[in-house]
Amino acid sequence: xxxxxxxxxxxxxxxxxxxxxxxxxxxxxxxxxxxxxxxxxxxxxxxxxxxxxxxxxxxxxxxxxxxxxxxxxxxxxxxxxxxxxxxxxxxxxxxxxxxxxxxxxxxxxxxxxxxxxxxxxxxxxxxxxxxxxxxxxxxxxxxxxxxxxxxxxxxxxxxxxxxxxxxxxxxxxxxxxxxxxxxxxxxxxxxxxxxxxxxxxxxxxxxxxxxxxxxxxxxxxxxxxxxxxxxxxxxxxxxxxxxxxxxxxxxxxxxxxxxxxxxxxxxxxxxxxxxxxxxxxxxxxxxxxxxxxxxxxxxxxxxxxxxxxxxxxxxxxxxxxxxxxxxxxxxxxxxxxxxxxx
Amino acid sequence: xxxxxxxxxxxxxxxxxxxxxxxxxxxxxxxxxxxxxxxxxxxxxxxxxxxxxxxxxxxxxxxxxxxxxxxxxxxxxxxxxxxxxxxxxxxxxxxxxxxxxxxxxxxxxxxxxxxxxxxxxxxxxxxxxxxxxxxxxxxxxxxxxxxxxxxxxxxxxxxxxxxxxxxxxxxxxxxxxxxxxxxxxxxxxxxxxxxxxxxxxxxxxxxxxxxxxxxxxxxxxxxxxxxxxxxxxxxxxxxxxxxxxxxxxxxxxxxxxxxxxxxxxxxxxxxxxxxxxxxxxxxxxxxxxxxxxxxxxxxxxxxxxxxxxxxxxxxxxxxxxxxxxxxxxxxxxxxxxxxxxxxxxxxxxxxxxxxxxxxxxxxxxxxxxxxxxxxxxxxxxxxxxxxxxxxxxxxxxxxxxxxxxxxxxxxxxxxxxxxxxxxxxxxxxxxxxxxxxxxxxxxxxxxxxxxxxxxxxxxxxxxxxxxxxxxxxxxxxxxxxxxxxxxxxxxxxxxxxxxxxxxxxxxxxxxxxxxxxxxxxxxxxxxxxxxxxxxxxxxxxxxxxxxx
Numbered sequence: 001x002x003x004x005x006x007x008x009x010x011x012x013x014x015x016x017x018x019x020x021x022x023x024x025x026x027x028x029x030x031x032x033x034x035x036x037x038x039x040x041x042x043x044x045x046x047x048x049x050x051x052x053x054x055x056x057x058x059x060x061x062x063x064x065x066x067x068x069x070x071x072x073x074x075x076x077x078x079x080x081x082x083x084x085x086x087x088x089x090x091x092x093x094x095x096x097x098x099x100x101x102x103x104x105x106x107x108x109x110x111x112x113x114x115x116x117x118x119x120x121x122x123x124x125x126x127x128x129x130x131x132x133x134x135x136x137x138x139x140x141x142x143x144x145x146x147x148x149x150x151x152x153x154x155x156x157x158x159x160x161x162x163x164x165x166x167x168x169x170x171x172x173x174x175x176x177x178x179x180x181x182x183x184x185x186x187x188x189x190x191x192x193x194x195x196x197x198x199x200x201x202x203x204x205x206x207x208x209x210x211x212x213x214x215x216x217x218x219x220x221x222x223x224x225x226x227x228x229x230x231x232x233x234x235x236x237x238x239x240x241x242x243x244x245x246x247x248x249x250x251x252x253x254x255x256x257x258x259x260x261x262x263x264x265x266x267x268x269x270x271x272x273x274x275x276x277x278x279x280x281x282x283x284x285x286x287x288x289x290x291x292x293x294x295x296x297x298x299x300x301x302x303x304x305x306x307x308x309x310x311x312x313x314x315x316x317x318x319x320x321x322x323x324x325x326x327x328x329x330x331x332x333x334x335x336x337x338x339x340x341x342x
Numbered sequence: 343x344x345x346x347x348x349x350x351x352x353x354x355x356x357x358x359x360x361x362x363x364x365x366x367x368x369x370x371x372x373x374x375x376x377x378x379x380x381x382x383x384x385x386x387x388x389x390x391x392x393x394x395x396x397x398x399x400x401x402x403x404x405x406x407x408x409x410x411x412x413x414x415x416x417x418x419x420x421x422x423x424x425x426x427x428x429x430x431x432x433x434x435x436x437x438x439x440x441x442x443x444x445x446x447x448x449x450x451x452x453x454x455x456x457x458x459x460x461x462x463x464x465x466x467x468x469x470x471x472x473x474x475x476x477x478x479x480x481x482x483x484x485x486x487x488x489x490x491x492x493x494x495x496x497x498x499x500x501x502x503x504x505x506x507x508x509x510x511x512x513x514x515x516x517x518x519x520x521x522x523x524x525x526x527x528x529x530x531x532x533x534x535x536x537x538x539x540x541x542x543x544x545x546x547x548x549x550x551x552x553x554x555x556x557x558x559x560x561x562x563x564x565x566x567x568x569x570x571x572x573x574x575x576x577x578x579x580x581x582x583x584x585x586x587x588x589x590x591x592x593x594x595x596x597x598x599x600x601x602x603x604x605x606x607x608x609x610x611x612x613x614x615x616x617x618x619x620x621x622x623x624x625x626x627x628x629x630x631x632x633x634x635x636x637x638x639x640x641x642x643x644x645x646x647x648x649x650x651x652x653x654x655x656x657x658x659x660x661x662x663x664x665x666x667x668x669x670x671x672x673x674x675x676x677x678x679x680x681x682x683x684x685x686x687x688x689x690x691x692x693x694x695x696x697x698x699x700x701x702x703x704x705x706x707x708x709x710x711x712x713x714x715x716x717x718x719x720x721x722x723x724x725x726x727x728x729x730x731x732x733x734x735x736x737x738x739x740x741x742x743x744x745x746x747x748x749x750x751x752x753x754x755x756x757x758x759x760x761x762x763x764x765x766x767x768x769x770x771x772x773x774x775x776x777x778x779x780x781x782x783x784x785x786x787x788x789x790x791x792x793x794x795x796x797x798x799x800x801x802x803x804x805x806x807x808x809x810x811x812x813x814x815x816x817x818x819x820x821x822x823x824x825x826x827x828x829x830x831x832x833x834x835x836x837x838x839x840x841x842x843x844x845x846x847x848x849x850x851x852x853x854x855x856x857x858x859x860x861x862x863x864x865x866x867x868x869x870x871x872x873x874x875x876x877x878x879x880x881x882x883x884x885x886x887x888x889x890x
């Protein structure tokens with residue numbers, strides 16, 4: 001058979017892309033572990049094993065070659081992202097169910113990598129949040145001092161048996177997240193500045209620990225942009241959208257609405273902006289479409305955080321905009337060379 | 343150093359040029375091979391028709407095949423010799439197909455045809471005369487497409503050429519034949535440009551050369567006279583593949599985009615390759631038809647990569663042998679560059695007018711056989727696409743064979759430069775999908791035309807049958823009517839006459855009755871005679887008996 005041009009290719013491939021994204025997660029993961037303990041490691045291990053086994057199983061069912069798809073790194077990335085959205089202390093079946101659901105229903109039922117309209121990790125997270133709200137909202141308190149974190153063995157025991165270490169209760173171990181605190185306290189009439197100055201969990205700007213985790217994800221994200229692995233459009237537009245709307249509301253009512261910094265560096269904002277909204281398969285693909293897509297996610301995050309019923313909003317904002325992608329793409333096709341502008 | 347404003351085109355790639363390795367030595371004229379195989383079609387358009395027969399002796403420069411259509415080009419004998427066959431041989435084509443060729447066994451004398459005529463005073467010639475000279479010299483675009491050049495020098499009524507561009511970009515990696523030509527024959531290129539300018543009445547002339555060829559740029563600039571500098575500008579343009587694409591080069595130099603499905607002339611631009619300009623100078627000034635060209639032989643499987651001055655019809659293998667091929671390493675032979683060239687399987691395939699490069703590759707260079715992974719819609723293809731298309735959308739729709747959608751996404755604006763396929767992390771052979779879609783659409787168009795014609799024929803037949811049926815019916819009806827009418831007339835006449843008769847009878851009766859004792863009227867002579875006799879008898883009796 002005669003080969004057709006071009007005859008050369010770069011040596012990069014999807015696996016390299018996926019592994020680079022996983023690598024860029026590492027600073028954020030380290031910060032997460034530093035503030036919330038080793039629970040993330042356990043969850044991530046369970047999620048990764050589940051993802052690989054589920055994918056291998058379903059590839060076998062679909063009579064697809066297992067090895068190439070399994071090793072493309074996409075399952076690994078999905079599993080890592082799901083683990084990063086979970087509270088540090090959850091029973092083992094939480095990462096298991098979330099990841100298995102993501103792989104089977106959100107990814108492979110649509111045809112596997114590249115075919116799924118919804119971000120698999122966010123589908124997994126959303127299912128868990130709706131089905132198991134108690135487990136999913138029980139965040140351990142950040143490590144105000146090292147002694148407050150549980151040991152690895154204690155965490156493993158909890159994960160697989162559900163038994164808390166003797167003498168400890170959930171009340172002692174967990175507390176409301178900064179986003180929760182802000183929402184509850186403002187609804188009780190507290191002013192934003194009072195909340196931020198009195199509550200230890202609020203940290204310096206966006207929550208104790210959280211601001212650092214976000215900063216580390218920002219660093220990882222910038223690495224991906226510099227390496228050309230993700231485009232700047234979606235993260236920039238998403239952060240801009242979130243920034244603008246929070247700026248406007250906080251200027252109008254500074255007592256009721258937190259500052260842009262709180263939103264940009266709180267919750268899962270940076271993880272969402274650089275690692276979740278940028279999932280190429282489920283995001284808009286046109287340059288203008290990516291700006292609209294990212295900006296809309298930013299707005300939705302703010303709307304759900306401020307006026308919705310859920311503590312954080314990355315997953316729902318992303319899933320809602322996933323739905324809009326075909327329409328966005330259709331209406332934002334670039335002007336083709338030699339054609340009149342639209 | 344240009345002082346000229348340049349524009350950008352979207353996307354494109356910075357590629358490793360690999361150019362210096364084939365520019366180390368001077369361009370060598372290739373020895374005359376024992377046999378030349380000259381395809382009748384070395385250009386876009388209709389193949390030329392042979393005007394020699396097997397056994398004919400031909401001289402160098404002699405026309406051996408004439409053009410029979412407007413879009414075509416004649417073919418000349420590259421050297422002297424004997425025609426030994428006119429038959430199908432493999433030609434350079436992406437499909438590796440065979441086509442009609444004239445085979446010449448060379449005699450080594452390289453004898454020219456006698457009546458060669460140059461026109462050094464070309465500016466005294468009429469543009470139409472120039473076009474005829476260029477046409478008769480068999481000159482086609484030497485940049486790769488091979489479109490007959492005289493047609494591009496014929497702007498057409500009402501078309502004004504503002505800018506005449508010479509394309510010396512040579513943006514494909516590895517290829518250096520144009521670079522060497524610009525270095526060696528700068529003056530000829532300028533002469534050719536002047537001739538072309540005269541032929542199209544162009545104003546400004548631009549020569550676009552990628553800035554990775556500084557020697558070529560300075561050679562061309564040095565070749566310009568003071569007067570020529572007024573209207574010719576040698577422009578160094580950024581080295582970004584595919585800046586040598588006609589649309590891209592025009593955009594970079596003028597900021598204008600050729601509208602989709604239009605030609606450069608529609609925006610007042612004419613664009614030719616530098617090699618074409620040199621060929622025009624040869625043809626017009628020296629009377630030398632297009633019979634040879636510079637060919638780069640390069641790549642990783644030849645020990646001595648360099649440029650050769652080869653006669654058309656020379657087998658590719660003959661060129662390779664001049665460059666010390668490493669047979670054990672040679673995994674793929676490509677005509678053209680790595681981005682847009684195509685694989686040659688038969689090394690006896692001849693060099694033709696559009697052969698700019700023979701690229702050899704080792705197995706390790708060939709990276710297009712990596713496993714194809716699913717498209718993850720990363721959009722790198724769209725970023726690289728110089729036509730600003732959405733390659734992955736085209737891919738989805740091509741794969742789904744939804745050719746309407748493929749056309750909605752403007753597949754025909756794709757120049758097949760290969761940028762999208764080169765950046766694809768999933769190693770999807772995107773360009774193949776577009777070629778497939780284009781071919782399918784063309785096929786559908788042809789099928790549609792065919793079926794349209796068939797339907798028209800069928801409909802016409804139906805119409806004819808219908809017509810015939812109608813006519814028959816009409817005829818039958820008329821016949822029937824006529825029959826009916828004649829029968830009807832008769833009957834009516836009968837009726838009429840019956841009535842008339844009856845009426846007459848009645849009238850007669852009436853008359854009889856009204857003129858009561860008129861039974862003496864209308865008497866036959868016999869009756870009258872009887873009556874008269876009776877009257878006479880009565881008179882006699884009356885006479886006889888009066889006295890009594």
